[in-house]
Amino acid sequence: MIDGSHDPELRSWVAAGNTGDFPIQNLPLGVFRRRGSIDEPAIGAAIGDQILDLRAAGKLGLLDELSSVLRDAVAAPALNRLMALDPAEWSRLRRHLQGILDVRGHRAEPASLVPRDGAELLLPAVIGDYTDFYASVYHATRVGELFRSQDPLPRNYKYLPIAYHGRSSSIVPSGWTVRRPAGQIKGTEGTPMVGPSERLDYESEIGFFVGPGNALGESLTIDQAEASIFGFCILCDWSARDLQTWESQPLGPFLAKNFATTISPWVVMRDALEPFRCPARSRPAGDPAPLPYLSSSANEAAGGIDITVEVQLRSREMRRASLPPVHLSKTSFRDMYWTPSQMVTHHASNGCNLRSGDLLASGTISGPDRGSEGCLLEMTRGGVDPIVLPTGERRGFLADGDEVIMRAYCERAGFARIGFGECLGIVNGAGSR
Numbered sequence: 001m002i003d004g005s006h007d008p009e010l011r012s013w014v015a016a017g018n019t020g021d022f023p024i025q026n027l028p029l030g031v032f033r034r035r036g037s038i039d040e041p042a043i044g045a046a047i048g049d050q051i052l053d054l055r056a057a058g059k060l061g062l063l064d065e066l067s068s069v070l071r072d073a074v075a076a077p078a079l080n081r082l083m084a085l086d087p088a089e090w091s092r093l094r095r096h097l098q099g100i101l102d103v104r105g106h107r108a109e110p111a112s113l114v115p116r117d118g119a120e121l122l123l124p125a126v127i128g129d130y131t132d133f134y135a136s137v138y139h140a141t142r143v144g145e146l147f148r149s150q151d152p153l154p155r156n157y158k159y160l161p162i163a164y165h166g167r168s169s170s171i172v173p174s175g176w177t178v179r180r181p182a183g184q185i186k187g188t189e190g191t192p193m194v195g196p197s198e199r200l201d202y203e204s205e206i207g208f209f210v211g212p213g214n215a216l217g218e219s220l221t222i223d224q225a226e227a228s229i230f231g232f233c234i235l236c237d238w239s240a241r242d243l244q245t246w247e248s249q250p251l252g253p254f255l256a257k258n259f260a261t262t263i264s265p266w267v268v269m270r271d272a273l274e275p276f277r278c279p280a281r282s283r284p285a286g287d288p289a290p291l292p293y294l295s296s297s298a299n300e301a302a303g304g305i306d307i308t309v310e311v312q313l314r315s316r317e318m319r320r321a322s323l324p325p326v327h328l329s330k331t332s333f334r335d336m337y338w339t340p341s342q343m344v345t346h347h348a349s350n351g352c353n354l355r356s357g358d359l360l361a362s363g364t365i366s367g368p369d370r371g372s373e374g375c376l377l378e379m380t381r382g383g384v385d386p387i388v389l390p391t392g393e394r395r396g397f398l399a400d401g402d403e404v405i406m407r408a409y410c411e412r413a414g415f416a417r418i419g420f421g422e423c424l425g426i427v428n429g430a431g432s433r
Contacts, residue, residue, distance in 0.1 A: 001274060002274050002275055003274075005025065005091075005094060005095050005098055005271065005272075006025055006272075006274060006415060006416075007025070008025070008414065008415055008416045010024050010098065010102065010416075011024065011103045012024040012047060012048070012101045012102060012103055013101065013102070013103045014047050014048045014050050014101060014113070016047075016049040016050070017047040017050070017101060018048070019048075020048060020049075020419065021046075021409065021419020021420065021421055022046040022047055022048055022266075022419060022421075023047075023048070023416045023417070023418075024047060024098055024101055024102065024416075025098075025272065025415070025416040025418065026046070026268065026272050026416070026418045027045045027047060027052075027094055027097050027101075027269070027272065028046050028231070028266035028267055028268045028269065028272070029043060029044070029045055029046075029079060029124065029266070029267050030043070030044055030046065030051075030121060030122075030124045030266045031043055031044070031077065031078055031079065031121075031124050031125075031265075032044050032051060032114070032119040032120060032121050032122060032265075033119065033120050034114060034118060034119060034120075035118050035119055035120050040077050041077040041078070041122055042054065042055040042056070042077065043055065043074050043075075043076065043077075043078075043079060043082070044114065044119070045097050046116065046266050046421070047101055049115060049116050049117070050113045050114065050115060050116060051113065051114045051115075052097065052100070052101065052112055053112050053113070053114055054075070055074070055075045056111060056112045057100065057112040058071055058074065058075055060109055060111065060112055062109075062112065063096070065096065066093065066096060067089070069085065069089075070082075070089050070092065070093060073085060073089075078123075078125050078126050078357070079124050079209075079230075079267065079357065080125050080126050080356050080357040081356075083209060083211045083212075083230045083356040083357055084211070084212055084356035085211075085212070086212070087211060087212075087227050087270075090211075090230065090269060090271065091271050094269055094271055094272070121173055121174070121175070121265035121266075122173055122265065123171065123172075123173050123263070123265075124209075124233070124263075124265060124266070124267050125267075125356075125357035125359075127168045127171055127357055127359045128168060128357055128358055129165070129168055129354075129355065129358045129359070130165070130166040130167065130168040130171060130261065130358070130359045130360075130361070131163050131164070131165055131166065131347060131358075131360050131361070132163060132164055132165075132166045132237060132257070132261075132360075132361045132363060133161050133162065133163040133338065133343050133360065133361060133362055134157075134161075134162040134163060134164075134363040134364075135161055135162075135338040135343060135363045136336055136337060136362070136363055136364055136365055136366045136374065137153070137157070137158075138335065138366040138367055138368055138372070139363065139364040139365070139366035139373075139374055139375070139378065140152070140153055140157060140162075140337075141153060142366065142373070143377060143378065146377070146381065147245075157337075158283075158287050158288055158337070159291065160291075160294075160346055161294075161338040161342055161343045161346045161347075163346075163347070163363075164252045164253055166237075166257060166258060166361075167257075167258035167261075170258055170259055170260050170261060171261045171262075171263060171359065172260060172261070172262055173263060173264075173265050174234075174262060174263070174264050174421075174422060174423045174424045174425070175424055175425075176260075176262060176425060177426050177428045178238055178259075178262065178425045178426065178427055178428065179259070179429075179430065180196050180197055180200055180428065180429055180430040181196070181197050181200075181240050181243065181255065181256075181259040181260075181430065182194065182195055182196045182197065182430045183197065183240065183247075183256070184243065184246055184255075185197070185242045185243060185246055186242070186245065186246040192246060196429075197240035197241075197242055197243055197430075198242055198397070199240065199241035199242040199383065199396075199397045200238070200239070200240055200241075200398040200427060201238070201239045201240075201241050201375050201376045201397055202237070202238060202311070202376065202398065202404045202406075203236065203237040203238075203239055203363070203364040203374060204236065204309050204311050204329070204331070204364065204365055204374040204375070204406050205234075205235040205236070205361045205362045205363060205364060205365055205374070206232055206234065206235060206307060206309065206361070206365065206408065207232065207233045207234070207263055207359050207360065207361045207362070208229050208230075208231065208232045208233075208340050208359075208360050208362075209229070209230045209231055209232075209267060209357060209358070209359055209360075210228060210229070210230065210344070210354045210355065210356060210357065210358040210359075210360065211227075211228045211229060211230040211356060212356060213228060213353065213355045213356055214228070214348050214353055214354055215353055216351060216352075216353035217351040217353075218348075218351060218353075219293075219345075219348050219349050219350070219351060220345055220348040220349075221293075221296075221345070222293065222294060222295065222296045222298075222299050222341050222345045223296055223299075223341075225341045225342075225344035225345040226298070226299070226303070226340075226341040226344075228344060228354070229270055229340055229341070229344060230267065230269065230270065230356075231267040231269040231270055232267065232268050232270070232273065232305075232307070232340075233263050233264045233265075233266065233267050233268070233420060233423075234263065234264040234309070234406050234407070234408045234422070234423035235261065235262070235263050235264075235359075235361045235362075235423065236261070236262040236263075236404060236406055236423050236425055237261050237364075238257070238260045238261065238262070238425070239253075239256055239257050239377075240259070241256070241382075241397065243255055244256030244257070260425075261361075262423055262424075262425045263359070263423060264406075264408075264420055264421050264423040265421065266420060268418065268420055272418055273305055273307075273410060273418065275410075275412055275414075275415040276305055276306045276307070276410040276411075276412055276415075276418070277302040277303075277304065277305055277306075278304040278305065278306045278334050279300060279301055279302065279304060280299055280300050280301075280303040280304050280339050280342075281304060281336060281337060281339075290342065293349060294342045294345055294346060296341075299341050299342065303339035303340070303341050303342070304333070304339055305333055305334065305340070305410070306332060306333065306334045306410060307332065307333035307334070307408050307409070307410055307420075308330065308331075308332055308333075308409055308411070309330070309331055309332070309333065309374070309406065309407075309408045310327070310329065310330045310406070310407050310408070311327075311328045311329045311330075311374070311405070311406050312325035312326060312327055312328060312404075312405040312406075312407075313325060313326055313387075313389070313395070313402060313403065313405070314326065314402070314403045314405070315391060315395075315399065315401060315402050315403075316399075316400070316401030316402070317391045317393060317401075318389060318391055319401075319403070321391065323390055323391070325403070325405055326387075326389055326390060328379065328387070329371055329373055329374060329379065330371060330372065331365050331366055331367040331372040331373075331374055332365075332367060332372075333362065333365055333408075335365070335366075335367045335372075336362060336365065340362070343360055343362070344360065347360065364378075366378060376396065376397055376398065377397075380395070380396045382396075383396030383397055398427050399427070400427055400428065400429040401426070401428075402426070402427045403424065403425070403426045403427075404424070404426075404427075405422055405423075405424045406422065406424070407419075407420070407421070407422050407423075408420040
C-alpha cells in the first residue's frame with residue numbers, strides 16, 4: 001500500500017540521495033565489499049552515490065530499535081536470511097533506514113557510508129534455484145512466427161505461465177565478462193557440428209526473488225504468492241540461438257542458455273514499487289480467462305508493475321572511438337501476459353517448494369510496437385534485418401567485444417522516480433575446444 005515512505009517530499013542528508021535511480025524512497029538492497037579488500041561481504045542499501053553499510057550501521061547502534069532477528073539478518077553476508085522473514089519485517093527495515101537517512105533525522109555516521117564507486121558489487125543472495133518464464137505474448141508470438149508461421153504460439157500458452165529451470169551456478173553480477181559458448185549446431189547437411197555460437201543474443205528481463213517460500217508438498221494461493229516476492233532486479237538471459245534451435249526439441253533450452261545469466265546487483269524491494277502497480281494486462285476478446293487458481297481480484301486490479309526497461313549496445317570499435325552506446329529498445333513490464341504473482345503461484349501449484357533466495361525471471365520483455373523488442377532475434381528477424389551501428393558495423397547477433405547495457409526504472413506523476421541501476425555484460429570470444 002502507498003504510505004508515507006513513498007512521499008515525494010522526503011529528502012535525505014546524503015546529497016545525491018534525492019535524485020537519480022536511488023533516492024531515499026527506494027533504498028534497494030545488495031551485497032558488496034570494499035574494493036580491494038578481503039572483508040566478508042556485507043549487505044548495503046543504495047542511497048544516491050553511496051551505500052549504507054548495514055553491518056557497520058548495526059555496530060554503531062543505528063539499528064538498535066529493530067528486533068534482534070532483523071538485526072542478525074542484515075548483518076549476514078547475503079540477503080537470504082532477510083528474505084526468509086515475514087514481509088512486515090522488510091517494510092519495517094525500509095522505513096527504519098529512511099529514518100536514518102532522512103534530512104530531519106541525520107542519525108547516520110560517516111563510518112556507515114561507502115562510496116558506490118569504491119565498492120565491489122556481488123550477487124545479492126545465495127541463489128539455490130533459477131526458473132525462467134516465457135511471459136510476454138508479444139515475444140512468444142514474434143519468435144513463434146520465425147519458426148512456426150502458421151501456429152506461432154504453443155497451444156497451452158494462454159492457459160499457464162510457461163517456464164524452464166535454468167542453471168543457478170552460472171548467474172553472475174553486472175559487469176562480468178560473458179564467454180561466447182560453443183556446442184552442437186545443426187550443419188548445412190542436417191548433421192551437427194561443434195563450434196562457437198554464431199548467433200549469440202541477449203534477452204532483457206525482470207527477475208524477482210522469493211521471500212519466505214513454501215514447504216514441499218504445499219501450494220500457494222495467488223495472494224500468498226504476491227506476499228512471497230521479496231524484490232526485483234534487471235536480468236539479462238544470454239542465449240545461443242543456433243545451439244537452441246538444434247537442441248530444444250523436445251525438452252527446451254539446455255546448453256543454449258545455461259552458460260551465463262547476468263543480474264543487476266541491487267534488489268528493489270516490493271514495497272518501493274507500490275506507486276507503480278497497475279492492473280494485470282487485459283486479455284483480448286476470445287482469450288481464455290485465467291483458471292481460478294491463477295486469478296484474484298487483487299491481481300486483476302494491481303498485479304502488474306509499470307517498469308520501463310531499456311537496452312543499449314556498444315561495440316569494441318565504438319569504445320575505441322569514444323562513442324556512446326546506441327539505443328536498441330524500450331519496453332514496459334506492464335505488457336506481460338502473466339503477472340509475477342501468477343508465475344509464482346503456478347510454480348508452486350504442484351507442491352514445488354520455493355526457497356528464500358530462489359530467482360524467477362519473467363522471460364523476454366517485449367511490447368507490441370517496433371522498438372520494443374527485447375532481443376536481437378526479434379529485432380533483426382533472425383538476423384535477416386541487421387541493425388547498423390554508428391561505426392557502420394552491422395549486427396544480426398552479438399559480436400565479440402559487444403557490450404550490452406540494460407537499465408530499468410519506474411516513473412509516475414506525483415512520486416519519486418525509482419531506478420534499478422544497470423545490468424551490463426561484455427561478450428568475450430570462445431576458448432579452444
